[in-house]
Amino acid sequence: MNPTAERLVACPGCRQNTPYSTSNPWRPFCSQRCRNADLGDWANERFRVPAEAPTDDNPHPPESH
Numbered sequence: 403m404n405p406t407a408e409r410l411v412a413c414p415g416c417r418q419n420t421p422y423s424t425s426n427p428w429r430p431f432c433s434q435r436c437r438n439a440d441l442g443d444w445a446n447e448r449f450r451v452p453a454e455a456p457t458d459d460n461p462h463p464p465e466s467h
């Protein structure tokens with residue numbers, strides 16, 4: 403056990419080992435770039451336009467036999 407050692411985590415952006423400590427303001431990311439990129443992805447997920455809604459204009463299509 404060495405509680406003073408910096409704990410390393412994999413940056414969610416680039417999977418690079420990154421110190422998870424107060425010396426890293428972007429933790430758990432390695433840099434501001436990865437942090438911003440992640441937030442961008444999150445925003446894209448949140449504001450993504452839902453898939454095309456199924457139309458129900460013709461619930462009983464004529465059947466041709």
Ligand SMILES: [Zn+2]
Nearest residue numbers: 413416432436
């Ligand atoms: Zn990174």
